[in-house]
Amino acid sequence: MRRLFLFLMLLAALAPQPVRGEDETAVRDAFATLAAGNLDAMEPAIGVIARSGVAWAEPVLRALLDGRLLARQADRALFLRTPEGTVLEAESGTPAAVEARTLRPVRINNRLRRALEAALGSLTLASPDRAVRLAAAEKLFTRPDLSALEPLERALAREADGAVREAFARARAAILVEHGPPAARAEAASLLASAASPAVLGKLQAAKRALPADADPALAEALDAAVARVETRLRLLEFAQTFFQGLSLGSVLLLAAIGLAVTFGVMGVINMAHGEMVMLGAYATWAVQEAFRAFLPGALDWSLLAALPAAFLLAGAAGWAIERSVISRLYGRPLETLLATFGISLVLQQAVRLGIGATNREVVTPSWMSGLVEPVPGLALTMNRVVIVLFALAVFLLLVALIRGTRLGLEIRAVTQNRRMAETMGIRTPRVDALTFALGSGIAGIGGVALAQIDNVSPNLGQAYIVDSFIVVVFGGVGNLWGTFLGAMTLGVVNKLLEPVAGAVLGKILVLVALILFIQRRPQGLFALRGRAAEA
Amino acid sequence: MVEARNGRPLLLLLAVGGAILLVPVLNRLVPEGSPFHLEDRLVPRFGKYLAYAVLAVALDLVWGRAGILSLGHGAFFALGGYAMGMYLMRQIGPRGVYAHPVLPDFMVFLNWQELPWYWYGFDRFPFALLMVVLVPGTLAFLFGWLAFRSRVSGVYLSIITQALTFALMLAFFRNDMGFGGNNGLTDFKDILGFPITSPDTRLALYLATGVLLLVALAIAVHLRRSPLGRLLVAIRDGEARARFLGHDTLRAKLFVWTLSAVLAGLAGALYVPQVGIINPSEFSPAASIEIAIWVAVGGRDTILGPVLGAFLVNGLKTWLTGAAPELWLFVLGGLFVAVTLVLPNGIVGLAAALRGRPKRPAAAEPAVGGAEVARG
Numbered sequence: 001m002r003r004l005f006l007f008l009m010l011l012a013a014l015a016p017q018p019v020r021g022e023d024e025t026a027v028r029d030a031f032a033t034l035a036a037g038n039l040d041a042m043e044p045a046i047g048v049i050a051r052s053g054v055a056w057a058e059p060v061l062r063a064l065l066d067g068r069l070l071a072r073q074a075d076r077a078l079f080l081r082t083p084e085g086t087v088l089e090a091e092s093g094t095p096a097a098v099e100a101r102t103l104r105p106v107r108i109n110n111r112l113r114r115a116l117e118a119a120l121g122s123l124t125l126a127s128p129d130r131a132v133r134l135a136a137a138e139k140l141f142t143r144p145d146l147s148a149l150e151p152l153e154r155a156l157a158r159e160a161d162g163a164v165r166e167a168f169a170r171a172r173a174a175i176l177v178e179h180g181p182p183a184a185r186a187e188a189a190s191l192l193a194s195a196a197s198p199a200v201l202g203k204l205q206a207a208k209r210a211l212p213a214d215a216d217p218a219l220a221e222a223l224d225a226a227v228a229r230v231e232t233r234l235r236l237l238e239f240a241q242t243f244f245q246g247l248s249l250g251s252v253l254l255l256a257a258i259g260l261a262v263t264f265g266v267m268g269v270i271n272m273a274h275g276e277m278v279m280l281g282a283y284a285t286w287a288v289q290e291a292f293r294a295f296l297p298g299a300l301d302w303s304l305l306a307a308l309p310a311a312f313l314l315a316g317a318a319g320w321a322i323e324r325s326v327i328s329r330l331y332g333r334p335l336e337t338l339l340a341t342f343g344i345s346l347v348l349q350q351a352v353r354l355g356i357g358a359t360n361r362e363v364v365t366p367s368w369m370s371g372l373v374e375p376v377p378g379l380a381l382t383m384n385r386v387v388i389v390l391f392a393l394a395v396f397l398l399l400v401a402l403i404r405g406t407r408l409g410l411e412i413r414a415v416t417q418n419r420r421m422a423e424t425m426g427i428r429t430p431r432v433d434a435l436t437f438a439l440g441s442g443i444a445g446i447g448g449v450a451l452a453q454i455d456n457v458s459p460n461l462g463q464a465y466i467v468d469s470f471i472v473v474v475f476g477g478v479g480n481l482w483g484t485f486l487g488a489m490t491l492g493v494v495n496k497l498l499e500p501v502a503g504a505v506l507g508k509i510l511v512l513v514a515l516i517l518f519i520q521r522r523p524q525g526l527f528a529l530r531g532r533a534a535e536a
Numbered sequence: 537m538v539e540a541r542n543g544r545p546l547l548l549l550l551a552v553g554g555a556i557l558l559v560p561v562l563n564r565l566v567p568e569g570s571p572f573h574l575e576d577r578l579v580p581r582f583g584k585y586l587a588y589a590v591l592a593v594a595l596d597l598v599w600g601r602a603g604i605l606s607l608g609h610g611a612f613f614a615l616g617g618y619a620m621g622m623y624l625m626r627q628i629g630p631r632g633v634y635a636h637p638v639l640p641d642f643m644v645f646l647n648w649q650e651l652p653w654y655w656y657g658f659d660r661f662p663f664a665l666l667m668v669v670l671v672p673g674t675l676a677f678l679f680g681w682l683a684f685r686s687r688v689s690g691v692y693l694s695i696i697t698q699a700l701t702f703a704l705m706l707a708f709f710r711n712d713m714g715f716g717g718n719n720g721l722t723d724f725k726d727i728l729g730f731p732i733t734s735p736d737t738r739l740a741l742y743l744a745t746g747v748l749l750l751v752a753l754a755i756a757v758h759l760r761r762s763p764l765g766r767l768l769v770a771i772r773d774g775e776a777r778a779r780f781l782g783h784d785t786l787r788a789k790l791f792v793w794t795l796s797a798v799l800a801g802l803a804g805a806l807y808v809p810q811v812g813i814i815n816p817s818e819f820s821p822a823a824s825i826e827i828a829i830w831v832a833v834g835g836r837d838t839i840l841g842p843v844l845g846a847f848l849v850n851g852l853k854t855w856l857t858g859a860a861p862e863l864w865l866f867v868l869g870g871l872f873v874a875v876t877l878v879l880p881n882g883i884v885g886l887a888a889a890l891r892g893r894p895k896r897p898a899a900a901e902p903a904v905g906g907a908e909v910a911r912g
Contacts, residue, residue: 334690
């Protein structure tokens, strides 16, 4: 018995050690094989080197992949040429004093290139640098290689970092789902499906296609289920993305239309120059930015905040002047008010065109508004759009609070509901008119600050949004802020949802046609004033 | 109103007819050396103004009379123009750049293999003429029926008409609509077999437009004397009351609205062969609002006003866009403000006031404000 045992021990000791323990001569031979340049012999040699665990394995393999590995024919010694051109000894990494003539680069072919990449991938899995490990996992995920499975599993076992572990697990699943045994495939597929991305979908579909006809039906089913799960999640993500774009468009519309809705409610007039108030706000943003650039370059990032009051005051003052000089004189003639304000819009546009220039002015996005936010994996939203949505919400709520909670708001509501009665009760309606108009225009100016972030600042800026703003007001109903809010958001979302189906232009046309039909059912918009006010 | 009270509308029509004849007389009967001779190349320009005048008369029918301010009349004008343009495109035949026997150049360019179904029939003039009337007429009827039935009025209606023309503009800008996209229809060769650029054809087109203007004016004169015309004034000044008195305001409005759109379409059909192009910019909301200013400058609800306004504003535009193009928009914008503020009855109203006649109360739109627009 004991002898048998000893014999077995001996056998075990003589058997080639797996991986790390491959004896030194084998590793040296492998390096020498590289230097000899026999392409067929090189592939197993690369595997041996990758598993050897010697410190110089990685630089040598990387140099081989990049065509920087040099060999001396005489003694099959290896040298590296750094990207800068100096020649190093491969093993020690110290500069070598050799004649360049005696060296020749080791050539490889595509098959070897793939083998090298896989080998390097498994080597980098063990790198102390977290980013390198993540990149290696990502690489294995996109190009699964069965030979990397073993090092990957070892790396996974000793990995402590959670995110890296997850990446390793995903890469392992990607390998298994393609090359693994049938039993492991189903599990790997369901693991993969937990993270939806087009790449995952592609992998699962490829695995499904590669399945032989006589494969286990349970496995095929598992793959199908995984594919379906990923597809559903991807569709949901896409929908969320589109929905957000719609909300962002709706926010812009809300900023442009809400001032219009207030003045329309109070005075019953459509201000065709409202778009130009937006335009003035955008130009104020640009002017403030240029002033910051000249006098406060360090605070350029915050010029947008300073632009808010500037735009509000500029557009508000312009609105106040228009109301006092023109609109108050046309009281009771809404159609003529419409024409007169259109004339004002032409004059304002042309004045800006001549005074500042017809070319687009650039407003830079501050650093705190650039980049992406990812509230859910796979759902990337641009930061400036997120800020604009939040900003529009804030402006809206502020306006609601102002109308509900202040004296001016009370008077605005009174005049909206019944102008004559309000007058009788001692409200100075001309003052309310002027202030409302200034307020509405000022909000349009603030909308211009937001628009300057996502659109060109040009004299035509207001025109691009004015028809949509009118539609929002008509859709939402007169003098009703919540109606305007809902109208703007609905229009924004519907526009964006229709875009991929019908194209941008056709989508817009469909919305307009739908609006005309909508008016049939609800001539006063989503929220009509009820009771006596509606019949005054 | 001013002239109608004077009871001399026939005289007025004759005067307009005489003025129309000035162009052929100055062009053909005055010898070329004379300072009063009108060059051939200027004839289409006056023809264009005449077409604009018809358009202004059409708008005045609905705005001046019935108080419906359309900001989308340019759409009816352009649709009539496109129908005529399609006929003129089919007349080019194989003489296009790509020499395709049937397809217009832009379709060949877009690699289209066959003619879209809605282009069939446009090779025949009577069919095209029918479409010039039917397309704007049907659209106006449907739109008017939908809008008036749900009692959309005032600025609300104006905004919806603007949305209508805006939607059409976007649609016609699309290449796959089959109307030439951005470039529209152009490069016309002949009309009814006559070369379209020859002085004789141009003069004939001018005269045809003149006849159309006289017909439009005759309709306007007749309408204002008829019970329907009086009902329209009643609708303008108090629609709810007119309705309560038992009048079918929907039918009255719908009739005059459709009639106005057909007139606008005919004006567009005569406009296109004279200017030689029709493109989607005719649908632009701004172009439609400009029509309102012609009417306002001349004087709303007058016979002569729209004609005068169309000639004056467009003459000014032609002159100023040549002499000082950057000033034109200031002048146009200023006109909008000035006319509404100080000249509510336009030039005709001003003339009447200067002659010491009792002035018609300015702009009889219901003066309630606020919730007025929401009136159901």
